[in-house]
Amino acid sequence: MIQNHEELAVVRGQLRRAEDALDSLHKDVFDKNARNYAVFAESYVDVILQLRTEIDAFLGISPPQVEATERNGHAANKLSDAEMQALANGSVK
Numbered sequence: 001m002i003q004n005h006e007e008l009a010v011v012r013g014q015l016r017r018a019e020d021a022l023d024s025l026h027k028d029v030f031d032k033n034a035r036n037y038a039v040f041a042e043s044y045v046d047v048i049l050q051l052r053t054e055i056d057a058f059l060g061i062s063p064p065q066v067e068a069t070e071r072n073g074h075a076a077n078k079l080s081d082a083e084m085q086a087l088a089n090g091s092v093k
Contacts, residue, residue, distance in 0.1 A: 002058035003081055015051040 002008050022044040030037040055061075 002054050008055065008058055011051055011054055015048065015055065018047045018051065020050065 003021055022041060025040055025044065026037065029040060
């Protein structure tokens with residue numbers, strides 16, 4: 001959960017990198033194989049939605065997320081601390 005504006009800036013950077021990664025995947029894969037794109041994009045979409053939820057909660061747009069949301073009947077994947085750190089550092093491709 002975001003506690004201050006410094007953390008908000010970090011999460012916004014993570015969101016930007018996740019969206020850029022999804023955009024790159026879309027450019028490279030979607031036209032060639034939309035099914036593969038949908039499969040590959042799912043984890044990026046989950047991360048993007050999770051980060052947007054955290055930003056919205058901090059800004060008072062929506063309540064904080066208590067549990068993992070469900071998509072298509074499956075619990076959404078939560079990122080580990082290491083994965084969040086890698087995303088923050090821009091080392092996730």
